[in-house]
Amino acid sequence: MITLTATEENYLKYIYQLGEAQSGLVKTNDLAYKLEHSAASVTDMLKKLADKKLLTYTKYYGVSLTKTGLHIAKKVLRKHRLWETFLAKNLKFTWDKIHDIAEQLEHIQSDELTDKMDEYLGFPKFDPHGDPIPDKQGNISIPNVICLADAKLKKQYILQNVNDDSAIFLKYLNKIKLQLNDKIKIIDKEEFDETMEMLINDKMRITISNDAAKNMYVKSI
Ligand SMILES: [Zn+2]
Structure with a gap:
Protein backbone atom coordinates (compact mmCIF):
# COMPACT_ATOMS: atom_id res chain seq x y z
CA MET A 1 0.00 0.00 0.00
CA ILE A 2 1.35 3.39 -0.97
CA THR A 3 0.38 6.46 0.97
CA LEU A 4 -0.11 9.62 -1.05
CA THR A 5 -0.54 13.25 -0.06
CA ALA A 6 -3.96 14.87 -0.44
CA THR A 7 -2.63 16.83 -3.43
CA GLU A 8 -1.43 13.65 -5.16
CA GLU A 9 -4.79 11.98 -4.53
CA ASN A 10 -6.57 15.03 -5.95
CA TYR A 11 -4.53 14.86 -9.13
CA LEU A 12 -5.54 11.24 -9.68
CA LYS A 13 -9.17 12.09 -8.93
CA TYR A 14 -9.26 15.00 -11.40
CA ILE A 15 -7.46 13.02 -14.11
CA TYR A 16 -10.08 10.31 -13.70
CA GLN A 17 -12.96 12.80 -13.85
CA LEU A 18 -11.60 14.69 -16.84
CA GLY A 19 -10.75 11.41 -18.56
CA GLU A 20 -14.28 10.09 -18.20
CA ALA A 21 -15.38 12.68 -20.73
CA GLN A 22 -12.47 12.03 -23.11
CA SER A 23 -11.91 8.24 -23.11
CA GLY A 24 -9.15 8.24 -20.52
CA LEU A 25 -6.59 10.60 -22.03
CA VAL A 26 -6.26 14.00 -20.37
CA LYS A 27 -4.37 17.03 -21.67
CA THR A 28 -1.98 18.79 -19.28
CA ASN A 29 -3.59 22.16 -20.03
CA ASP A 30 -7.08 20.91 -19.14
CA LEU A 31 -5.73 19.63 -15.85
CA ALA A 32 -3.92 22.91 -15.14
CA TYR A 33 -7.16 24.79 -15.84
CA LYS A 34 -9.20 22.54 -13.56
CA LEU A 35 -6.66 22.73 -10.71
CA GLU A 36 -5.93 26.43 -11.28
CA HIS A 37 -2.21 25.59 -11.20
CA SER A 38 0.43 26.62 -13.73
CA ALA A 39 1.19 24.16 -16.52
CA ALA A 40 4.77 23.93 -15.23
CA SER A 41 3.79 22.87 -11.72
CA VAL A 42 1.28 20.39 -13.13
CA THR A 43 4.02 18.86 -15.30
CA ASP A 44 6.29 18.48 -12.24
CA MET A 45 3.57 16.66 -10.32
CA LEU A 46 2.73 14.43 -13.30
CA LYS A 47 6.38 13.34 -13.51
CA LYS A 48 6.34 12.54 -9.82
CA LEU A 49 3.17 10.45 -10.16
CA ALA A 50 4.56 8.73 -13.25
CA ASP A 51 7.66 7.74 -11.21
CA LYS A 52 5.30 6.16 -8.69
CA LYS A 53 3.71 4.24 -11.59
CA LEU A 54 0.29 5.82 -11.01
CA LEU A 55 -0.01 7.30 -14.49
CA THR A 56 1.69 7.42 -17.85
CA TYR A 57 2.63 10.82 -19.09
CA THR A 58 3.69 11.65 -22.61
CA LYS A 59 4.83 15.19 -23.35
CA TYR A 60 2.50 17.09 -25.75
CA TYR A 61 0.18 14.09 -25.82
CA GLY A 62 -1.41 13.75 -22.43
CA VAL A 63 -1.77 11.66 -19.36
CA SER A 64 -3.68 8.49 -18.50
CA LEU A 65 -3.98 6.53 -15.28
CA THR A 66 -2.37 3.13 -14.73
CA LYS A 67 -4.39 0.35 -13.11
CA THR A 68 -3.10 1.37 -9.66
CA GLY A 69 -3.75 5.06 -10.35
CA LEU A 70 -7.29 4.29 -11.48
CA HIS A 71 -7.89 2.17 -8.39
CA ILE A 72 -6.81 5.02 -6.08
CA ALA A 73 -8.82 7.65 -8.02
CA LYS A 74 -12.00 5.60 -7.72
CA LYS A 75 -11.35 5.03 -4.03
CA VAL A 76 -11.07 8.77 -3.40
CA LEU A 77 -14.30 9.37 -5.35
CA ARG A 78 -16.00 6.56 -3.43
CA LYS A 79 -15.08 8.21 -0.12
CA HIS A 80 -16.05 11.68 -1.37
CA ARG A 81 -19.46 10.60 -2.57
CA LEU A 82 -20.23 8.39 0.44
CA PRO A 143 -25.54 6.67 -16.27
CA ASN A 144 -26.25 7.33 -19.92
CA VAL A 145 -26.60 11.11 -19.80
CA ILE A 146 -26.11 14.16 -21.99
CA CYS A 147 -25.41 17.72 -20.99
CA LEU A 148 -28.65 19.71 -20.67
CA ALA A 149 -27.11 22.35 -22.94
CA ASP A 150 -27.15 19.74 -25.75
CA ALA A 151 -30.73 18.63 -25.07
CA LYS A 152 -33.15 18.72 -27.99
CA LEU A 153 -36.20 20.88 -28.44
CA LYS A 154 -39.60 19.30 -27.57
CA LYS A 155 -37.94 16.21 -26.06
CA GLN A 156 -38.47 14.95 -22.51
CA TYR A 157 -35.71 14.30 -20.02
CA ILE A 158 -35.06 13.47 -16.38
CA LEU A 159 -32.51 15.52 -14.44
CA GLN A 160 -29.91 12.91 -13.50
CA ASN A 161 -26.98 14.83 -12.03
CA VAL A 162 -25.53 18.28 -11.50
CA ASN A 163 -21.99 19.59 -11.11
CA ASP A 164 -21.23 19.61 -7.42
CA ASP A 165 -18.27 21.95 -7.10
CA SER A 166 -20.06 25.30 -7.14
CA ALA A 167 -22.12 26.11 -4.06
CA ILE A 168 -23.54 29.23 -5.75
CA PHE A 169 -24.86 27.12 -8.63
CA LEU A 170 -26.51 24.62 -6.27
CA LYS A 171 -28.10 27.47 -4.30
CA TYR A 172 -29.42 28.83 -7.59
CA LEU A 173 -31.07 25.45 -8.29
CA ASN A 174 -32.72 25.63 -4.85
CA LYS A 175 -33.98 29.09 -5.70
CA ILE A 176 -35.56 28.05 -9.00
CA LYS A 177 -36.82 24.85 -7.30
CA LEU A 178 -35.13 22.42 -9.66
CA GLN A 179 -34.29 19.00 -8.20
CA LEU A 180 -32.79 15.69 -9.27
CA ASN A 181 -35.30 13.38 -11.00
CA ASP A 182 -37.43 16.31 -12.13
CA LYS A 183 -39.02 15.81 -15.55
CA ILE A 184 -37.82 18.39 -18.06
CA LYS A 185 -39.31 19.27 -21.43
CA ILE A 186 -37.46 21.77 -23.59
CA ILE A 187 -40.05 24.19 -24.92
CA ASP A 188 -37.86 26.76 -26.57
CA LYS A 189 -34.20 27.53 -27.15
CA GLU A 190 -33.13 31.09 -27.90
CA GLU A 191 -31.00 31.22 -31.03
CA PHE A 192 -29.08 34.26 -29.80
CA ASP A 193 -27.61 32.97 -26.50
CA GLU A 194 -29.14 29.48 -26.14
CA THR A 195 -31.26 30.45 -23.17
CA MET A 196 -33.75 27.63 -22.63
CA GLU A 197 -37.36 27.69 -21.69
CA MET A 198 -38.37 24.46 -19.99
CA LEU A 199 -41.46 22.84 -18.54
CA ILE A 200 -40.75 21.09 -15.23
CA ASN A 201 -42.88 18.12 -14.11
CA ASP A 202 -45.57 19.12 -16.63
CA LYS A 203 -46.50 22.26 -14.69
CA MET A 204 -43.73 24.75 -13.83
CA ARG A 205 -42.21 26.89 -16.60
CA ILE A 206 -38.70 28.18 -16.06
CA THR A 207 -36.03 29.89 -18.16
CA ILE A 208 -32.37 29.05 -17.65
CA SER A 209 -29.14 30.37 -19.12
CA ASN A 210 -26.75 28.32 -21.24
CA ASP A 211 -24.19 28.56 -18.40
CA ALA A 212 -26.63 26.88 -16.02
CA ALA A 213 -27.55 24.21 -18.59
CA LYS A 214 -23.86 23.34 -18.99
CA ASN A 215 -23.77 22.26 -15.34
CA MET A 216 -26.65 19.79 -15.56
CA TYR A 217 -26.94 16.29 -17.05
CA VAL A 218 -30.11 14.61 -18.20
CA LYS A 219 -31.24 11.28 -19.56
CA SER A 220 -33.95 11.08 -22.15
CA ILE A 221 -37.24 9.33 -21.43
ZN1 LIG B 1 -18.67 16.56 -4.38
Missing part, protein backbone atom coordinates in the same frame (compact mmCIF):
# COMPACT_ATOMS: atom_id res chain seq x y z
CA TRP A 83 -19.35 11.26 2.78
CA GLU A 84 -21.56 13.62 0.77
CA THR A 85 -24.40 11.13 1.12
CA PHE A 86 -23.83 10.77 4.85
CA LEU A 87 -23.63 14.54 5.39
CA ALA A 88 -26.87 15.16 3.50
CA LYS A 89 -28.88 12.15 4.63
CA ASN A 90 -27.79 11.78 8.24
CA LEU A 91 -26.51 15.20 9.27
CA LYS A 92 -29.05 17.15 7.15
CA PHE A 93 -26.53 19.35 5.39
CA THR A 94 -27.93 21.02 2.28
CA TRP A 95 -26.47 19.89 -1.06
CA ASP A 96 -24.58 23.14 -1.60
CA LYS A 97 -22.49 22.59 1.57
CA ILE A 98 -21.48 18.93 1.38
CA HIS A 99 -18.90 19.09 -1.44
CA ASP A 100 -16.42 21.32 0.41
CA ILE A 101 -16.60 19.19 3.56
CA ALA A 102 -16.24 15.96 1.55
CA GLU A 103 -13.13 17.42 -0.11
CA GLN A 104 -11.49 17.14 3.31
CA LEU A 105 -12.99 13.83 4.39
CA GLU A 106 -12.14 12.01 1.14
CA HIS A 107 -8.50 11.76 2.23
CA ILE A 108 -9.14 9.67 5.36
CA GLN A 109 -7.26 6.43 4.71
CA SER A 110 -9.27 3.82 6.64
CA ASP A 111 -10.94 1.38 4.23
CA GLU A 112 -12.77 -0.12 7.19
CA LEU A 113 -14.46 3.22 7.92
CA THR A 114 -15.44 3.68 4.26
CA ASP A 115 -16.89 0.18 3.96
CA LYS A 116 -18.78 0.47 7.24
CA MET A 117 -20.24 3.81 6.17
CA ASP A 118 -21.26 2.28 2.81
CA GLU A 119 -23.08 -0.52 4.63
CA TYR A 120 -24.64 1.90 7.13
CA LEU A 121 -26.01 4.01 4.28
CA GLY A 122 -27.46 0.91 2.55
CA PHE A 123 -24.91 0.75 -0.31
CA PRO A 124 -26.18 3.85 -2.18
CA LYS A 125 -25.55 3.91 -5.94
CA PHE A 126 -25.66 7.71 -6.32
CA ASP A 127 -24.66 10.70 -4.19
CA PRO A 128 -26.93 13.72 -3.50
CA HIS A 129 -25.73 15.42 -6.72
CA GLY A 130 -26.61 12.32 -8.75
CA ASP A 131 -23.01 11.18 -9.29
CA PRO A 132 -22.42 7.41 -9.23
CA ILE A 133 -20.64 5.96 -6.19
CA PRO A 134 -18.00 3.28 -6.94
CA ASP A 135 -18.57 0.10 -4.90
CA LYS A 136 -15.91 -1.65 -2.80
CA GLN A 137 -14.56 -3.46 -5.87
CA GLY A 138 -14.39 -0.21 -7.85
CA ASN A 139 -17.40 -0.98 -10.05
CA ILE A 140 -19.21 2.17 -11.05
CA SER A 141 -22.49 2.44 -12.96
CA ILE A 142 -22.08 5.42 -15.26
Whole structure:
Protein backbone atom coordinates (compact mmCIF):
# COMPACT_ATOMS: atom_id res chain seq x y z
CA MET A 1 0.00 0.00 0.00
CA ILE A 2 1.35 3.39 -0.97
CA THR A 3 0.38 6.46 0.97
CA LEU A 4 -0.11 9.62 -1.05
CA THR A 5 -0.54 13.25 -0.06
CA ALA A 6 -3.96 14.87 -0.44
CA THR A 7 -2.63 16.83 -3.43
CA GLU A 8 -1.43 13.65 -5.16
CA GLU A 9 -4.79 11.98 -4.53
CA ASN A 10 -6.57 15.03 -5.95
CA TYR A 11 -4.53 14.86 -9.13
CA LEU A 12 -5.54 11.24 -9.68
CA LYS A 13 -9.17 12.09 -8.93
CA TYR A 14 -9.26 15.00 -11.40
CA ILE A 15 -7.46 13.02 -14.11
CA TYR A 16 -10.08 10.31 -13.70
CA GLN A 17 -12.96 12.80 -13.85
CA LEU A 18 -11.60 14.69 -16.84
CA GLY A 19 -10.75 11.41 -18.56
CA GLU A 20 -14.28 10.09 -18.20
CA ALA A 21 -15.38 12.68 -20.73
CA GLN A 22 -12.47 12.03 -23.11
CA SER A 23 -11.91 8.24 -23.11
CA GLY A 24 -9.15 8.24 -20.52
CA LEU A 25 -6.59 10.60 -22.03
CA VAL A 26 -6.26 14.00 -20.37
CA LYS A 27 -4.37 17.03 -21.67
CA THR A 28 -1.98 18.79 -19.28
CA ASN A 29 -3.59 22.16 -20.03
CA ASP A 30 -7.08 20.91 -19.14
CA LEU A 31 -5.73 19.63 -15.85
CA ALA A 32 -3.92 22.91 -15.14
CA TYR A 33 -7.16 24.79 -15.84
CA LYS A 34 -9.20 22.54 -13.56
CA LEU A 35 -6.66 22.73 -10.71
CA GLU A 36 -5.93 26.43 -11.28
CA HIS A 37 -2.21 25.59 -11.20
CA SER A 38 0.43 26.62 -13.73
CA ALA A 39 1.19 24.16 -16.52
CA ALA A 40 4.77 23.93 -15.23
CA SER A 41 3.79 22.87 -11.72
CA VAL A 42 1.28 20.39 -13.13
CA THR A 43 4.02 18.86 -15.30
CA ASP A 44 6.29 18.48 -12.24
CA MET A 45 3.57 16.66 -10.32
CA LEU A 46 2.73 14.43 -13.30
CA LYS A 47 6.38 13.34 -13.51
CA LYS A 48 6.34 12.54 -9.82
CA LEU A 49 3.17 10.45 -10.16
CA ALA A 50 4.56 8.73 -13.25
CA ASP A 51 7.66 7.74 -11.21
CA LYS A 52 5.30 6.16 -8.69
CA LYS A 53 3.71 4.24 -11.59
CA LEU A 54 0.29 5.82 -11.01
CA LEU A 55 -0.01 7.30 -14.49
CA THR A 56 1.69 7.42 -17.85
CA TYR A 57 2.63 10.82 -19.09
CA THR A 58 3.69 11.65 -22.61
CA LYS A 59 4.83 15.19 -23.35
CA TYR A 60 2.50 17.09 -25.75
CA TYR A 61 0.18 14.09 -25.82
CA GLY A 62 -1.41 13.75 -22.43
CA VAL A 63 -1.77 11.66 -19.36
CA SER A 64 -3.68 8.49 -18.50
CA LEU A 65 -3.98 6.53 -15.28
CA THR A 66 -2.37 3.13 -14.73
CA LYS A 67 -4.39 0.35 -13.11
CA THR A 68 -3.10 1.37 -9.66
CA GLY A 69 -3.75 5.06 -10.35
CA LEU A 70 -7.29 4.29 -11.48
CA HIS A 71 -7.89 2.17 -8.39
CA ILE A 72 -6.81 5.02 -6.08
CA ALA A 73 -8.82 7.65 -8.02
CA LYS A 74 -12.00 5.60 -7.72
CA LYS A 75 -11.35 5.03 -4.03
CA VAL A 76 -11.07 8.77 -3.40
CA LEU A 77 -14.30 9.37 -5.35
CA ARG A 78 -16.00 6.56 -3.43
CA LYS A 79 -15.08 8.21 -0.12
CA HIS A 80 -16.05 11.68 -1.37
CA ARG A 81 -19.46 10.60 -2.57
CA LEU A 82 -20.23 8.39 0.44
CA TRP A 83 -19.35 11.26 2.78
CA GLU A 84 -21.56 13.62 0.77
CA THR A 85 -24.40 11.13 1.12
CA PHE A 86 -23.83 10.77 4.85
CA LEU A 87 -23.63 14.54 5.39
CA ALA A 88 -26.87 15.16 3.50
CA LYS A 89 -28.88 12.15 4.63
CA ASN A 90 -27.79 11.78 8.24
CA LEU A 91 -26.51 15.20 9.27
CA LYS A 92 -29.05 17.15 7.15
CA PHE A 93 -26.53 19.35 5.39
CA THR A 94 -27.93 21.02 2.28
CA TRP A 95 -26.47 19.89 -1.06
CA ASP A 96 -24.58 23.14 -1.60
CA LYS A 97 -22.49 22.59 1.57
CA ILE A 98 -21.48 18.93 1.38
CA HIS A 99 -18.90 19.09 -1.44
CA ASP A 100 -16.42 21.32 0.41
CA ILE A 101 -16.60 19.19 3.56
CA ALA A 102 -16.24 15.96 1.55
CA GLU A 103 -13.13 17.42 -0.11
CA GLN A 104 -11.49 17.14 3.31
CA LEU A 105 -12.99 13.83 4.39
CA GLU A 106 -12.14 12.01 1.14
CA HIS A 107 -8.50 11.76 2.23
CA ILE A 108 -9.14 9.67 5.36
CA GLN A 109 -7.26 6.43 4.71
CA SER A 110 -9.27 3.82 6.64
CA ASP A 111 -10.94 1.38 4.23
CA GLU A 112 -12.77 -0.12 7.19
CA LEU A 113 -14.46 3.22 7.92
CA THR A 114 -15.44 3.68 4.26
CA ASP A 115 -16.89 0.18 3.96
CA LYS A 116 -18.78 0.47 7.24
CA MET A 117 -20.24 3.81 6.17
CA ASP A 118 -21.26 2.28 2.81
CA GLU A 119 -23.08 -0.52 4.63
CA TYR A 120 -24.64 1.90 7.13
CA LEU A 121 -26.01 4.01 4.28
CA GLY A 122 -27.46 0.91 2.55
CA PHE A 123 -24.91 0.75 -0.31
CA PRO A 124 -26.18 3.85 -2.18
CA LYS A 125 -25.55 3.91 -5.94
CA PHE A 126 -25.66 7.71 -6.32
CA ASP A 127 -24.66 10.70 -4.19
CA PRO A 128 -26.93 13.72 -3.50
CA HIS A 129 -25.73 15.42 -6.72
CA GLY A 130 -26.61 12.32 -8.75
CA ASP A 131 -23.01 11.18 -9.29
CA PRO A 132 -22.42 7.41 -9.23
CA ILE A 133 -20.64 5.96 -6.19
CA PRO A 134 -18.00 3.28 -6.94
CA ASP A 135 -18.57 0.10 -4.90
CA LYS A 136 -15.91 -1.65 -2.80
CA GLN A 137 -14.56 -3.46 -5.87
CA GLY A 138 -14.39 -0.21 -7.85
CA ASN A 139 -17.40 -0.98 -10.05
CA ILE A 140 -19.21 2.17 -11.05
CA SER A 141 -22.49 2.44 -12.96
CA ILE A 142 -22.08 5.42 -15.26
CA PRO A 143 -25.54 6.67 -16.27
CA ASN A 144 -26.25 7.33 -19.92
CA VAL A 145 -26.60 11.11 -19.80
CA ILE A 146 -26.11 14.16 -21.99
CA CYS A 147 -25.41 17.72 -20.99
CA LEU A 148 -28.65 19.71 -20.67
CA ALA A 149 -27.11 22.35 -22.94
CA ASP A 150 -27.15 19.74 -25.75
CA ALA A 151 -30.73 18.63 -25.07
CA LYS A 152 -33.15 18.72 -27.99
CA LEU A 153 -36.20 20.88 -28.44
CA LYS A 154 -39.60 19.30 -27.57
CA LYS A 155 -37.94 16.21 -26.06
CA GLN A 156 -38.47 14.95 -22.51
CA TYR A 157 -35.71 14.30 -20.02
CA ILE A 158 -35.06 13.47 -16.38
CA LEU A 159 -32.51 15.52 -14.44
CA GLN A 160 -29.91 12.91 -13.50
CA ASN A 161 -26.98 14.83 -12.03
CA VAL A 162 -25.53 18.28 -11.50
CA ASN A 163 -21.99 19.59 -11.11
CA ASP A 164 -21.23 19.61 -7.42
CA ASP A 165 -18.27 21.95 -7.10
CA SER A 166 -20.06 25.30 -7.14
CA ALA A 167 -22.12 26.11 -4.06
CA ILE A 168 -23.54 29.23 -5.75
CA PHE A 169 -24.86 27.12 -8.63
CA LEU A 170 -26.51 24.62 -6.27
CA LYS A 171 -28.10 27.47 -4.30
CA TYR A 172 -29.42 28.83 -7.59
CA LEU A 173 -31.07 25.45 -8.29
CA ASN A 174 -32.72 25.63 -4.85
CA LYS A 175 -33.98 29.09 -5.70
CA ILE A 176 -35.56 28.05 -9.00
CA LYS A 177 -36.82 24.85 -7.30
CA LEU A 178 -35.13 22.42 -9.66
CA GLN A 179 -34.29 19.00 -8.20
CA LEU A 180 -32.79 15.69 -9.27
CA ASN A 181 -35.30 13.38 -11.00
CA ASP A 182 -37.43 16.31 -12.13
CA LYS A 183 -39.02 15.81 -15.55
CA ILE A 184 -37.82 18.39 -18.06
CA LYS A 185 -39.31 19.27 -21.43
CA ILE A 186 -37.46 21.77 -23.59
CA ILE A 187 -40.05 24.19 -24.92
CA ASP A 188 -37.86 26.76 -26.57
CA LYS A 189 -34.20 27.53 -27.15
CA GLU A 190 -33.13 31.09 -27.90
CA GLU A 191 -31.00 31.22 -31.03
CA PHE A 192 -29.08 34.26 -29.80
CA ASP A 193 -27.61 32.97 -26.50
CA GLU A 194 -29.14 29.48 -26.14
CA THR A 195 -31.26 30.45 -23.17
CA MET A 196 -33.75 27.63 -22.63
CA GLU A 197 -37.36 27.69 -21.69
CA MET A 198 -38.37 24.46 -19.99
CA LEU A 199 -41.46 22.84 -18.54
CA ILE A 200 -40.75 21.09 -15.23
CA ASN A 201 -42.88 18.12 -14.11
CA ASP A 202 -45.57 19.12 -16.63
CA LYS A 203 -46.50 22.26 -14.69
CA MET A 204 -43.73 24.75 -13.83
CA ARG A 205 -42.21 26.89 -16.60
CA ILE A 206 -38.70 28.18 -16.06
CA THR A 207 -36.03 29.89 -18.16
CA ILE A 208 -32.37 29.05 -17.65
CA SER A 209 -29.14 30.37 -19.12
CA ASN A 210 -26.75 28.32 -21.24
CA ASP A 211 -24.19 28.56 -18.40
CA ALA A 212 -26.63 26.88 -16.02
CA ALA A 213 -27.55 24.21 -18.59
CA LYS A 214 -23.86 23.34 -18.99
CA ASN A 215 -23.77 22.26 -15.34
CA MET A 216 -26.65 19.79 -15.56
CA TYR A 217 -26.94 16.29 -17.05
CA VAL A 218 -30.11 14.61 -18.20
CA LYS A 219 -31.24 11.28 -19.56
CA SER A 220 -33.95 11.08 -22.15
CA ILE A 221 -37.24 9.33 -21.43
ZN1 LIG B 1 -18.67 16.56 -4.38
